Amino acid sequence: MLRRLLGIFLVLIGVTLITFFTIHLVPSDPARLWAGSRATREQVEQTRRQLGLDQPLYVRYAIYLNNLFHGDMGYSCHTRRPVVLDIRDYFPATFELTTLAMILAIVVGLPLGVVSAVKKNTVVDHLSRIFSLAGVSMPSFWFGLMMQLLFASTLRLLPLSGMIDPFVQVHSPIQKVTGLSILDATITGNWTALFSVLEHMILPALVLSYSSLVIITRMVRSSMIEVVKQDYIRTARSKGLSERVVTYKHALKNALLPTTTVIGLSYGFMLGGSVLVESVFDWPGIGLYATKSALIIDYPSILGVTFLFAIIYSAVNLVVDLFYGLIDPRIRYG
Numbered sequence: 636m637l638r639r640l641l642g643i644f645l646v647l648i649g650v651t652l653i654t655f656f657t658i659h660l661v662p663s664d665p666a667r668l669w670a671g672s673r674a675t676r677e678q679v680e681q682t683r684r685q686l687g688l689d690q691p692l693y694v695r696y697a698i699y700l701n702n703l704f705h706g707d708m709g710y711s712c713h714t715r716r717p718v719v720l721d722i723r724d725y726f727p728a729t730f731e732l733t734t735l736a737m738i739l740a741i742v743v744g745l746p747l748g749v750v751s752a753v754k755k756n757t758v759v760d761h762l763s764r765i766f767s768l769a770g771v772s773m774p775s776f777w778f779g780l781m782m783q784l785l786f787a788s789t790l791r792l793l794p795l796s797g798m799i800d801p802f803v804q805v806h807s808p809i810q811k812v813t814g815l816s817i818l819d820a821t822i823t824g825n826w827t828a829l830f831s832v833l834e835h836m837i838l839p840a841l842v843l844s845y846s847s848l849v850i851i852t853r854m855v856r857s858s859m860i861e862v863v864k865q866d867y868i869r870t871a872r873s874k875g876l877s878e879r880v881v882t883y884k885h886a887l888k889n890a891l892l893p894t895t896t897v898i899g900l901s902y903g904f905m906l907g908g909s910v911l912v913e914s915v916f917d918w919p920g921i922g923l924y925a926t927k928s929a930l931i932i933d934y935p936s937i938l939g940v941t942f943l944f945a946i947i948y949s950a951v952n953l954v955v956d957l958f959y960g961l962i963d964p965r966i967r968y969g
Contacts, residue, residue: 658937782841899958921940
């Protein structure tokens with residue numbers, strides 16, 4: 636654990652180093668952005684001195700790193716708030732959306748992969764391949780637009796965008812307890828707002844889960860095909876165990892090790908890669924915040940979001956590594 640934590644620390648330092656020096660290659664003036672478009676040259680220079688932008692780049696990086704160790708990510712140029720507070724407000728929406736998308740991907744992907752492996756080279760398997768090929772081929776933003784066109788504009792079954800209906804937000808606002816809308820609405824018994832949030836979450840969750848769902852399906856299929864060839868599977872069948880027990884208790888359990896890696900990486904990818912989906916559906920999460928920050932080249936916000944994504948990926952990888960021991964007791968770390 637200590638060895639892996641040290642590795643994560645070095646990774647995070649590397650991410651801050653690369654991001655900090657790369658972003659300053661962009662031809663933009665943070666002082667002008669902070670001072671405003673109508674600021675005079677004297678005001679811009681004063682702002683540059685106040686922000687420390689007149690110092691050498693390596694000195695500014697050292698200051699940034701020191702502030703980061705103390706929990707200070709700087710101030711956003713377009714919200715005029717600490718980046719830490721912005722992340723605290725935007726991240727819960729992304730976490731809810733990503734978690735629901737991951738649950739959908741696992742609930743659908745695991746059984747579909749098992750069925751595809753058990754019925755190898757049948758019509759079911761071929762349909763699963765087509766479904767998977769479509770999932771990895773379609774860009775998420777295009778798929779999101781098509782889902783909006785079908786279910787929101789044509790069929791009018793689901794909301795087009797947003798997180799909650801404006802009328803519900805005015806008359807039945809969610810009282811903030813944890814920052815998670817679904818959990819807060821459930822705790823406070825605000826069922827009208829809960830239904831509205833869930834209704835708005837269906838389309839973006841489906842779009843976000845599709846690419847991970849098909850990857851999980853293909854990984855389960857390939858792992859299951861290898862596992863069912865093993866001797867212990869033939870032994871289990873020779874004992875008279877039902878095919879269902881052999882498939883789900885013996886084969887699937889041993890095929891989950893590589894699948895767990897894919898699930899963990901997919902979850903990290905969803906949390907960090909929800910930018911396009913949130914932009915299409917106007918979902919008020921960290922992805923939409925990152926998009927707005929990138930469009931105006933908001934240095935502190937971009938650095939903060941990048942650092943957050945690096946922490947998420949590293950934490951997910953650590954959890955997956957530790958989870959291996961629960962799936963396969965033969966694995967020992969030491």
